[in-house]
Amino acid sequence: MKHKDIAKKNRITQAVLNIVNEEGITSLSFGKIAKQAKVSSGTPYIYYKDKTDMLSNIYVEIKKLMDDGLAKKIENVSSTEDKLFEAVKHFAENFKKYPKERQFMFSLQNNHRLISESARALGMELAKPLFDLYSVAIEQNILKTNEVEIINVMLFAPVKWLIEDNPDVSNEKIQEVIVYSINSIIKDR
Amino acid sequence: MKHKDIAKKNRITQAVLNIVNEEGITSLSFGKIAKQAKVSSGTPYIYYKDKTDMLSNIYVEIKKLMDDGLAKKIENVSSTEDKLFEAVKHFAENFKKYPKERQFMFSLQNNHRLISESARALGMELAKPLFDLYSVAIEQNILKTNEVEIINVMLFAPVKWLIEDNPDVSNEKIQEVIVYSINSIIKDR
Amino acid sequence: MKHKDIAKKNRITQAVLNIVNEEGITSLSFGKIAKQAKVSSGTPYIYYKDKTDMLSNIYVEIKKLMDDGLAKKIENVSSTEDKLFEAVKHFAENFKKYPKERQFMFSLQNNHRLISESARALGMELAKPLFDLYSVAIEQNILKTNEVEIINVMLFAPVKWLIEDNPDVSNEKIQEVIVYSINSIIKDR
């Protein structure tokens, strides 16, 4: 793909994110996308097969963006406890850094008919390193529970909801919530 | 005079819940509602002014259903800590008991353009007793934090996400998560 | 029909006239009529077979109202010239006196599918005395033309248009226009 084309594709992606953010996923239409991205109404079909394909691709792209850099941060600390902390902090930071992307991502998770099965699966796969980390923690017996489901919700649900409710929440509050979350499932020493 | 058929109105409500549950809020249309509820396409307009009015009314109705009985349960226990526990348990139970209603409720909270301002306000108002309880707990100095935002997400986000992710999650897991949540913000004694 | 019923029927008629006047014939609906007349949506069907029947009946009623008293006024003057003058003045006065009725009447003449053939025919018939008067005038050879079509438009079109354009036009202007109209087709003596 040429430079020009990439720019055009990016404009489309940005338009999608803007519209979902400002008007909600229910208001997203190809007409609005084309207008805001300043392309013709047929252009998105060059890059994507149909609406589902477009949303699926953008979804996966965003999932990767959100994930990007996590592995490195985890490697940089030694204890599993710290790794878990870094993981939660990583996503919290990205949720704040990319508010539109976060909104879009969760909008699609709540309306899963809008994306393809495979895109959903791919999204799940990206979370594998995290679940591997949970397994390590369980093996090391540092957690109060062995259930990954429970570990996951205790670590991520509070901070996710906090930022969703108020995207401009202070970093201090975010940190505080993460500490509570980590402590809620780490065994007392 | 032909009486308004409550059964018909209920069929409409159920159809709305079913469709939002199975296909997502983006797929909800009057055509589908009419077909599933086995009423004519004009019938919903006898009960509701327009789509926003319909969704708003069902939303408030469900909010009340979810809330119903909470006050009594809180009164039945004496310590604030127990009251908090009962409150979280109450909603967790109702989220499990009324999975369609839960889905619908959160779908509309994530797409608040679909309901009226007043319905949103009314929904918020119903949560007031809960926030009053937070205030009491803060005054009694039994919590690690004074921020209601933080209290709220620590108590409710994990269990909400848990049930959302897997509506058939066992009661044991739910209980476990609630315990972690409560402990995460209650001061150690 | 009982007193009560007549009152109800009148409320319906008035509602029809008001709506056509304020919002135009295109906005006339049974829903609006029922609401404004404070009757149920089914009530007009007791008095009228359907919409066409209702409009047709009101149309003929109004035609009669507009006509009412003309014969007497014509009898009261002796010369044919004066009779013509009285006739034009009569309608001009009624157009001013019953502005809603005038509007309604001409709205239906411009949208003749809205009333029945027979109602239209009946409306035409009411104009017969006027056309008889034209015949008399032609026989007496006091007019510049023998064509009733021409006589009719010269006498009525200007004053009709004047009042339509500006329902609050002064009586002086109306009189002036009628004089020009009469003079335009009466032979100079």
Next chain:
Amino acid sequence: MKHKDIAKKNRITQAVLNIVNEEGITSLSFGKIAKQAKVSSGTPYIYYKDKTDMLSNIYVEIKKLMDDGLAKKIENVSSTEDKLFEAVKHFAENFKKYPKERQFMFSLQNNHRLISESARALGMELAKPLFDLYSVAIEQNILKTNEVEIINVMLFAPVKWLIEDNPDVSNEKIQEVIVYSINSIIKDR
């Protein structure tokens, strides 16, 4: 790039005119337009923003068509009296030449809620040369009245009504009516 199909737009315009002519403005719907013009139901929206925009544009177009050539005809004669005669004759001819357009134009003038304010204003503006001519005539003191309202109705109402009542009226009758009209407001010499 597929060019906008002017033939298609014309078919839409013609369908609008036909329907208003045959069934009245109240019967005009996009369904009928699409069917008669043999285009899809969404096609009119390529050319027009909405129904009001469509009717407004066609209205202005027709107003221009009706006006076209008037200025030249007026220039070709010298006396103001002749200019007035030419003006009336011009519109009478066009009313006969374009019966559907005439019907449509007056239908919209009688239902002015159906077109935009600006379209109405533009339509009025086109009549300005005519009203300028009235002013000249008044200044030259050749008329029996100084009221433009009166001049206008005396000149145009009869011939308009004549053609409206019977679109196939003979040219002789039209001429006759125009002569009466002109004479009715021109001072005797």
Next chain:
DNA sequence: AATGAATGAGCGTTCATTCAT
């Protein structure tokens, strides 16, 4: 006689998608 809930056809409009250019 009168009501008003219910109907379903039709309304104006938007939409994802196609395809000639």
Next chain:
DNA sequence: CATGAATGAACGCTCATTCAT
């Protein structure tokens, strides 16, 4: 590649009309 005119199904909603009460 890219355009944007064109499509036709579906949308939210209104309507005249019916009929059980």
